[in-house]
Amino acid sequence: MLVLIGTVPNKSGLHIGSASAVGGNLKIGDTEFPVERGTAAMAASAAMICEFYGLQKPLCIFGADSGDGVGTNMMFHEVFENLDKYDPDVVTLHYMFPKVGYGGPFIAKVDSLKKRPQLIADAGGMYLMKTTKLADKFDVFTPDQGELYFLADEMAPHPLYVREEIANKNLTVASLAGLAYNNKNTAKTTVIKGAIDYIYRDGAKVNEVTGPNIPAMEAIGGTGDTITGMLSALRFKGDPDADLKALTINRLIGERIGCTPATQISEFIKAIPEAVEEYEKKSR
Amino acid sequence: MANWLKKIFEPNYVKPKGIILYGSVQAVIQTHKMLEDKGFLVRLVAPPPEFRIGCDLAVEFDLIEQEAVENTIKVQPVAQNYNIVSAKEMLPDILKRSTFTEIDGYVMCKAGNMKITIEKKGHKIVNISGGGCPDIPYVAEKLYGRRIEEAEDPIKLGNSLCSYMLQISFDALKNKVKG
Numbered sequence: 234m235l236v237l238i239g240t241v242p243n244k245s246g247l248h249i250g251s252a253s254a255v256g257g258n259l260k261i262g263d264t265e266f267p268v269e270r271g272t273a274a275m276a277a278s279a280a281m282i283c284e285f286y287g288l289q290k291p292l293c294i295f296g297a298d299s300g301d302g303v304g305t306n307m308m309f310h311e312v313f314e315n316l317d318k319y320d321p322d323v324v325t326l327h328y329m330f331p332k333v334g335y336g337g338p339f340i341a342k343v344d345s346l347k348k349r350p351q352l353i354a355d356a357g358g359m360y361l362m363k364t365t366k367l368a369d370k371f372d373v374f375t376p377d378q379g380e381l382y383f384l385a386d387e388m389a390p391h392p393l394y395v396r397e398e399i400a401n402k403n404l405t406v407a408s409l410a411g412l413a414y415n416n417k418n419t420a421k422t423t424v425i426k427g428a429i430d431y432i433y434r435d436g437a438k439v440n441e442v443t444g445p446n447i448p449a450m451e452a453i454g455g456t457g458d459t460i461t462g463m464l465s466a467l468r469f470k471g472d473p474d475a476d477l478k479a480l481t482i483n484r485l486i487g488e489r490i491g492c493t494p495a496t497q498i499s500e501f502i503k504a505i506p507e508a509v510e511e512y513e514k515k516s517r
Numbered sequence: 518m519a520n521w522l523k524k525i526f527e528p529n530y531v532k533p534k535g536i537i538l539y540g541s542v543q544a545v546i547q548t549h550k551m552l553e554d555k556g557f558l559v560r561l562v563a564p565p566p567e568f569r570i571g572c573d574l575a576v577e578f579d580l581i582e583q584e585a586v587e588n589t590i591k592v593q594p595v596a597q598n599y600n601i602v603s604a605k606e607m608l609p610d611i612l613k614r615s616t617f618t619e620i621d622g623y624v625m626c627k628a629g630n631m632k633i634t635i636e637k638k639g640h641k642i643v644n645i646s647g648g649g650c651p652d653i654p655y656v657a658e659k660l661y662g663r664r665i666e667e668a669e670d671p672i673k674l675g676n677s678l679c680s681y682m683l684q685i686s687f688d689a690l691k692n693k694v695k696g
Contacts, residue, residue: 240651241654242651242652242654242655242658243655243658267658269654269657269658269661270645270653270654270657270658271653271654272654273654298651299651299652299655300650300651300652300655300675300676300677300680301676302651304651305651327649328649328650328651328653328654329649329650329651330571330572330650330651330677331571331572331649331650332570332571332572333569333570333571334570334571335571355649356648356649357649357650357651358649359649360649361571364569364571377630377647379627379629379630379631379647380630380647380649382629383629383630388609389563389609390563390566390569390573390609391563391572391678392612392629392630392678392679392682393574393611393612393629393678393679393681393682394563394609394610394611394612395612395629396609396610397610397612397614400612400614400629401614448618448620449620449621449623451618451625451632451646452620452623452625452632452634452643452644452646453644453646454632454644454645454646454647454657455646456646457646457647493621493623494620494621494623494625494634494643494644495623495634495636495643495644496644497644
């Protein structure tokens with residue numbers, strides 16, 4: 234099963250269930266979640282991919298949290314208690330309050346499972362695992378280039394604290410990735426999102442995606458979330474090119490819908506099936 | 518080397534430093550601003566590792582001024598539920614750098630992992646990107662569609678380091694718009 238864990242704003246309590254994303258709208262049971270950004274955008278993208286390939290729907294564990302940490306706490310409590318019951322193949326951590334106390338128990342719970350799932354982290358989940366020195370227990374991190382500086386700086390407990398000597402040096406992606414790997418501050422695979430997307434595995438660059446080149450995509454909130462969601466679902470499918478495919482499909486969507494810096498991510502999510510179709514046709 | 522010259526080149530953290538800790542990022546920012554306005558030499562830093570919970574911010578000050586700092590906090594309208602500890606190490610400073618990019622009639626400002634984009638003409642906020650703390654989707658929703666001159670400060674809507682970083686890019690963009 235694909236298990237997606239993250240916080241959502243403007244709700245209350247804990248929301249657990251299989252997610253569907255008909256027409257790009259995310260639903261768990263009878264509850265709808267706006268997909269304009271964050272965890273809901275990531276989960277809707279994953280659900281669209283699962284639906285396209287006829288895979289089992291992703292299981293979502295969402296904590297309602299607009300910044301006080303209460304929803305994050307409920308969410309982790311559920312994970313510590315019941316993650317084994319969901320029989321996860323892939324677990325993705327997304328937006329959350331990166332409280333350092335959650336890192337160790339999360340890994341202990343994963344280690345206790347009979348079958349070790351693939352672990353993916355983005356956003357607060359990635360901040361948490363880097364800060365608690367557990368990054369190398371993960372299979373994939375999906376930072377943007379700003380977050381890559383954070384992974385490269387072994388002293389920074391959050392992207393806000395990247396030291397000036399690193400932030401102002403204009404270091405190359407290769408040297409930043411090198412620092413992150415040398416200090417064990419990133420996952421086995423690091424998918425770096427930017428004007429050029431890079432895929433690093435165990436410290437070595439294994440691929441990059443340069444086109445179609447659409448500068449407006451950097452401004453659109455959620456274009457990283459769609460990559461994380463699609464990549465999670467494609468890895469769940471067992472696709473050997475999951476990372477490359479997610480990055481390419483995201484760019485194909487941007488081109489297909491003619492996005493501008495004012496485009497909202499819901500438009501991207503709706504266009505996922507057509508872009509996947511286009512990708513599959515081209516690669517046949 | 519003469520003593521006065523040594524002092525000039527002496528790293529700041531050699532002087533004993535005190536750290537003011539609160540349970541919320543908003544309270545830290547408010548107290549930091551108040552102390553700065555009152556003429557204290559203060560700095561926003563990451564708390565020492567043993568006091569970090571996650572998503573933390575603290576105010577650093579010269580420990581020699583502890584009494585004056587505490588007396589000032591006592592009489593000002595800022596949160597009173599703080600703790601003070603001493604710092605034995607150089608603590609990470611906050612990132613202050615922001616950059617601008619123009620794309621097809623829009624201006625994007627980026628600080629660290631947070632980006633905010635407005636229309637070049639109407640100054641309407643059209644997108645907020647980046648971040649990983651739970652308040653960011655909420656803050657983004659509240660800011661979307663507002664003119665940057667009229668929009669509420671991100672840090673008043675959110676309470677995380679990502680919101681504070683968004684505030685840095687928001688302020689830079691607002692200043693650019695003002696000219």
